[in-house]
Amino acid sequence: MNAEELKHNLRELFGQQIAFNSDFDSYVQIIGNMDSNLLDWCLMVKEGKIRYAPARKINGIIFIKKIGSSNRCIVIKIVNGEFKEVHLGDHNYYDKLRKVLGLKKDNKYY
Amino acid sequence: MDIKICNLLIDNRERIVPFLFTYKQVDIISRYLSNKSLCNTEKTYLYSSIKRKIDALSSLSREFYFYGTGMIPERARRARDILAKYPNAFISGSFLFSEKYNDIDLYIVSNRRKQYHKGKMHFIHITQGDLNKPIFQSPAKYCISNFFIELGRPSIIKPNFDELLMTYELAVNDILDNGDQKEIRDILFEYYLQIKGEVMGSFLLNKRFNEIKKLGVKERINYVNRLTKELLLGIYSNKYVYNELSPFVTRLREDAKNYPANENLLIYIGLFNEVKNECRRAEA
Numbered sequence: 001m002n003a004e005e006l007k008h009n010l011r012e013l014f015g016q017q018i019a020f021n022s023d024f025d026s027y028v029q030i031i032g033n034m035d036s037n038l039l040d041w042c043l044m045v046k047e048g049k050i051r052y053a054p055a056r057k058i059n060g061i062i063f064i065k066k067i068g069s070s071n072r073c074i075v076i077k078i079v080n081g082e083f084k085e086v087h088l089g090d091h092n093y094y095d096k097l098r099k100v101l102g103l104k105k106d107n108k109y110y
Numbered sequence: 111m112d113i114k115i116c117n118l119l120i121d122n123r124e125r126i127v128p129f130l131f132t133y134k135q136v137d138i139i140s141r142y143l144s145n146k147s148l149c150n151t152e153k154t155y156l157y158s159s160i161k162r163k164i165d166a167l168s169s170l171s172r173e174f175y176f177y178g179t180g181m182i183p184e185r186a187r188r189a190r191d192i193l194a195k196y197p198n199a200f201i202s203g204s205f206l207f208s209e210k211y212n213d214i215d216l217y218i219v220s221n222r223r224k225q226y227h228k229g230k231m232h233f234i235h236i237t238q239g240d241l242n243k244p245i246f247q248s249p250a251k252y253c254i255s256n257f258f259i260e261l262g263r264p265s266i267i268k269p270n271f272d273e274l275l276m277t278y279e280l281a282v283n284d285i286l287d288n289g290d291q292k293e294i295r296d297i298l299f300e301y302y303l304q305i306k307g308e309v310m311g312s313f314l315l316n317k318r319f320n321e322i323k324k325l326g327v328k329e330r331i332n333y334v335n336r337l338t339k340e341l342l343l344g345i346y347s348n349k350y351v352y353n354e355l356s357p358f359v360t361r362l363r364e365d366a367k368n369y370p371a372n373e374n375l376l377i378y379i380g381l382f383n384e385v386k387n388e389c390r391r392a393e394a
Contacts, residue, residue: 051375053280057272098276
């Protein structure tokens with residue numbers, strides 16, 4: 001499945017308001033055939049079957065999935081019951097995103 | 111600073127002064143070795159020009175330093191081959207002790223920080239000052255290096271409250287989902303650092319982590335709960351923890367009522383209530 005198809009499927013699932021991070025397309029290629037797992041996982045998120053980690057300072061909830069050993073992760077945010085964002089990236093991007101969301105104070109490494 | 115080289119210099123001072131080192135420099139090295147006090151000017155001199163010369167001599171010696179035991183001999187040989195190409199470097203991580211490994215972590219002490227992957231190699235450039243950070247002291251405690259590693263007192267910084275809570279939550283979720291559970295390792299590392307004041311070396315950390323992973327789900331959750339409770343009570347004030355957790359627990363209760371996959375939320379509520387009660391008792 002290419003990036004456009006995956007985005008199309010995710011829009012069908014979560015609604016047209018969903019936004020993707022800028023590197024989403026390139027990471028779809030990197031995760032390769034794991035994207036079908038991704039769609040299944042998103043479906044389970046929609047059905048409320050996936051556990052989330054609540055954050056005190058965020059108006060909404062976040063779901064995090066580790067993909068593969070190099071820790072590429074996805075974060076989906078819900079604001080007022082609506083799915084807003086899907087992010088796909090490597091561990092560095094995940095760290096940066098957590099900092100933006102106030103879930104991480106400083107990068108432990110640098 | 112490479113103590114072995116320093117001792118060699120002192121033993122051979124007649125041959126070295128004044129060609130490589132001045133009399134004053136050798137005197138400072140001698141007093142440094144015998145832990146005698148140095149004035150600020152002498153300290154600056156020691157850690158700038160003298161240290162650079164000693165590091166340069168140390169790199170010529172082509173010696174390797176082994177920190178830790180139980181390394182796989184074949185991997186240790188490979189590590190030495192790699193290290194021969196890079197000055198001031200060390201190799202650490204699962205490559206040295208585990209049959210299965212993802213990449214080879216090569217730390218290079220230089221002036222700039224950067225990191226990148228090249229095939230199986232993971233290059234991590236750090237500065238000399240970074241060796242005081244617990245996150246780098248951990249791999250340096252179990253490694254093969256081509257320079258003498260002198261670890262100073264680790265700079266221990268309190269973790270951010272929300273980051274600690276998030277790590278705990280992800281650890282519980284990962285235990286329930288039977289994921290890689292790497293967050294347990296983060297909590298374990300933080301626990302030893304903050305509560306026991308120790309930097310856990312990467313080998314010991316990995317060993318302990320694998321032991322915990324063998325426990326049943328309930329035992330693992332109890333273990334993570336215990337460490338997190340001690341961390342919350344040990345590093346923040348009781349009043350702060352109580353005030354921060356109270357509204358959060360109220361929110362979690364609401365979430366647990368409305369969200370179907372709430373097994374994890376109930377575990378968080380249980381722990382946070384326990385911590386809150388402990389804080390209240392301590393304040394009373």
